[in-house]
Amino acid sequence: MLYLVLGFSVVWVCHFAYLFVIDRQARQLHCRLDARARETASNT
Amino acid sequence: MRRLLFALAFILLVASTWIALTQGQIVPVQRNILYAHVPNSVCALLCFVVLLVASIGYLITGRQAWDLVAVASAEAGLIFATILNATGMLFSRAEWNVWWTASPRLVTSAILWFLYAVYLILRASLPGSPYRRARICAVFGIIAFLDVPLVFISARFIPDIHRPNFSFDSAWQSAALMLGMAGTAVLAAALIWLRTSLLRSSIELEKRLLQ
Numbered sequence: 679m680l681y682l683v684l685g686f687s688v689v690w691v692c693h694f695a696y697l698f699v700i701d702r703q704a705r706q707l708h709c710r711l712d713a714r715a716r717e718t719a720s721n722t
Numbered sequence: 723m724r725r726l727l728f729a730l731a732f733i734l735l736v737a738s739t740w741i742a743l744t745q746g747q748i749v750p751v752q753r754n755i756l757y758a759h760v761p762n763s764v765c766a767l768l769c770f771v772v773l774l775v776a777s778i779g780y781l782i783t784g785r786q787a788w789d790l791v792a793v794a795s796a797e798a799g800l801i802f803a804t805i806l807n808a809t810g811m812l813f814s815r816a817e818w819n820v821w822w823t824a825s826p827r828l829v830t831s832a833i834l835w836f837l838y839a840v841y842l843i844l845r846a847s848l849p850g851s852p853y854r855r856a857r858i859c860a861v862f863g864i865i866a867f868l869d870v871p872l873v874f875i876s877a878r879f880i881p882d883i884h885r886p887n888f889s890f891d892s893a894w895q896s897a898a899l900m901l902g903m904a905g906t907a908v909l910a911a912a913l914i915w916l917r918t919s920l921l922r923s924s925i926e927l928e929k930r931l932l933q
Binding site (some may be wrong): 679703707714 | 754909920
């Protein structure tokens with residue numbers, strides 16, 4: 679039973695870890711886009 | 723559309739788990755790891771097929787979109803290959819009382835993980851222009867694909883502790899596995915799509931910042 683629980687935990691941890699990494703990259707990209715938009719607005 | 727894919731993957735995986743827990747339990751209980759191990763193993767191999775197609779596509783057309791798909795599939799493939807090896811080790815420990823042994827299927831599966839890792843390391847560390855890097859990585863992706871048929875045929879043609887295939891006792895067990903495979907495949911497609919579009923947006927932003 680222990681190995682079964684460990685097996686399914688590995689699956690969920692790996693998938694959520696990768697989704698977390700993708701989410702962090704998307705947020706960073708969003709921040710950079712916002713900064714770019716602010717910079718363009720202040721120049722005009 | 724991407725949200726729909728993630729929702730579909732979630733529904734399929736929950737349905738698979740529910741059937742596995744209620745009607746499709748395998749005896750002894752540790753063998754139920756198969757419901758996690760097999761779908762992720764198949765997807766690890768499928769991601770390599772996508773990597774191969776994208777690499778060939780890039781070498782023929784030179785379009786960056788192919789290169790981005792190749793990177794995204796390698797990243798997703800590394801995740802699935804990690805799950806493949808980790809759940810395989812847990813199953814091996816529970817069933818055969820060893821964490822790992824040098825059998826053909828286990829060795830080729832470990833090589834699969836290392837090939838994905840090497841592809842991503844190569845990609846991150848190669849100096850020079852992005853086009854040169856993409857070209858070298860595409861060639862590596864095509865050569866590395868040779869491991870996929872080896873994983874598939876290893877347990878079939880060489881005596882191995884790992885079974886080449888398995889049979890179920892009931893239709894519920896097959897249904898749980900099929901739903902799990904479908905859910906994991908949809909999840910893989912959604913992950914590759916999401917990562918590709920994120921990479922494309924990031925590159926477009928870099929270009930605009932340089933202008």
